Amino acid sequence: MTCKELDGVCDVKIKGETPEEMMKNSQEHAMSANDDAHKNKMKQMVETNTGPEAVKKYMNDFKVKFDALPED
């Protein structure tokens, strides 16, 4: 999946064997990119996904997306 497909802002490929690993790698990518576009996106995501219910929903949606990915 690319950063963009993970609600990000660029076309860098993010790899992960599991949804959890993918999430972790995408966060690390956004941190290491360290530009305003990524920083603003992270901030926006944190503000949107507040509370355990929102986080749970976000993870569920993400897992569905992850399972639908073609193997490469």
Ligand SMILES: [Zn+2]
């Ligand atoms: Zn990115």
